[in-house]
Amino acid sequence: MITPTSTPDSATPYGTLPAHATTSARKPISLPRLLEMHTRGEKITMLTAYDATFGAVADAAGVDCILVGDSLGMVCQGLSSTVSVTLETMRYHVESVARGLRRAQGAAWLIGDLPFGAYHESKEQALRSAAVLMQAGAHMVKLEGGGWTAETVRFLVDRGIPVCAHLGLTPQTVYALGGYRVQGKTLESAALLKRHSHELQDAGAALLVLEMVPAALAAELTTELLHCPTIGIGAGNGTAGQVLVLHDMLGVNLGKNPKFVRNFMTGAAGIREAMQAYVAAVKDGSFPDNTQHAW
Ligand code: KIV
Numbered sequence: 001m002i003t004p005t006s007t008p009d010s011a012t013p014y015g016t017l018p019a020h021a022t023t024s025a026r027k028p029i030s031l032p033r034l035l036e037m038h039t040r041g042e043k044i045t046m047l048t049a050y051d052a053t054f055g056a057v058a059d060a061a062g063v064d065c066i067l068v069g070d071s072l073g074m075v076c077q078g079l080s081s082t083v084s085v086t087l088e089t090m091r092y093h094v095e096s097v098a099r100g101l102r103r104a105q106g107a108a109w110l111i112g113d114l115p116f117g118a119y120h121e122s123k124e125q126a127l128r129s130a131a132v133l134m135q136a137g138a139h140m141v142k143l144e145g146g147g148w149t150a151e152t153v154r155f156l157v158d159r160g161i162p163v164c165a166h167l168g169l170t171p172q173t174v175y176a177l178g179g180y181r182v183q184g185k186t187l188e189s190a191a192l193l194k195r196h197s198h199e200l201q202d203a204g205a206a207l208l209v210l211e212m213v214p215a216a217l218a219a220e221l222t223t224e225l226l227h228c229p230t231i232g233i234g235a236g237n238g239t240a241g242q243v244l245v246l247h248d249m250l251g252v253n254l255g256k257n258p259k260f261v262r263n264f265m266t267g268a269a270g271i272r273e274a275m276q277a278y279v280a281a282v283k284d285g286s287f288p289d290n291t292q293h294a295w
Contacts, residue, residue: 051097111138143166153205209231
């Protein structure tokens with residue numbers, strides 16, 4: 001549950017999120033607006049965020065959708081995969097980001113990732129887990145995988161919970177996939193990915209993340225899925241929108257960024273400006289560049 005802010009009128013001394021809502025500069029993003037953007041050909045921007053301040057700053061930078069991804073397991077908790085992330089951890093971070101957006105009167109669409117094991121047992125378990133994230137402030141939940149998930153998606157959508165599906169490289173099943181590899185490269189695996197995508201759209205999924213999928217396949221799917229905008233990460237520039245992990249696009253890491261990432265801090269005056277550059281590059285189609293960031 002979101003607890004009310006009980007601070008005095010002034011902003012907090014740490015960070016400067018407004019203690020009270022100011023007049024919003026942007027019209028709130030909604031599901032019909034996301035579909036309308038896609039139909040009109042406007043690219044959808046999505047970034048991950050895991051806390052109140054980064055969520056509010058991403059919103060102020062004009063990001064359309066904020067994903068509280070279970071990538072927080074790696075980024076915030078130091079885990080080696082997303083597999084051990086719990087529902088309680090996701091609830092805590094969704095609630096934090098939702099609070100930040102509320103205090104800054106944000107307009108972004110907030111997506112909470114259902115973690116591994118929180119929706120696999122039954123449709124009813126998925127509903128209980130989704131309710132936890134929705135009550136923490138999410139507008140939509142995301143879940144990974146195709147085939148068996150279509151029934152779960154339909155069950156949630158029928159009960160008023162918007163769902164973002166996720167196909168291609170699905171990090172929660174990294175052990176079954178044999179590593180963080182491009183998916184859908186063979187004729188057979190591409191056909192399966194296509195079938196799963198259509199099943200998820202038919203089940204009512206309102207967005208579909210395509211991760212590490214050949215650009216040509218992702219572009220083809222994007223034109224086929226009229227009611228379910230695709231959001232690519234390592235899937236080329238033919239998708240309806242793009243998502244990146246915040247720390248990757250800010251260059252906050254010690255290792256080498258994956259091929260599909262651009263460090264938007266290069267040449268930016270600050271973090272908000274880097275996010276604005278990301279939004280501008282996705283909207284004008286200059287990011288990603290299929291010759292550098294795609295397969
Ligand atoms: O957990 C996450 O951040 C994600 C994105 C990489 C799409 O699922």
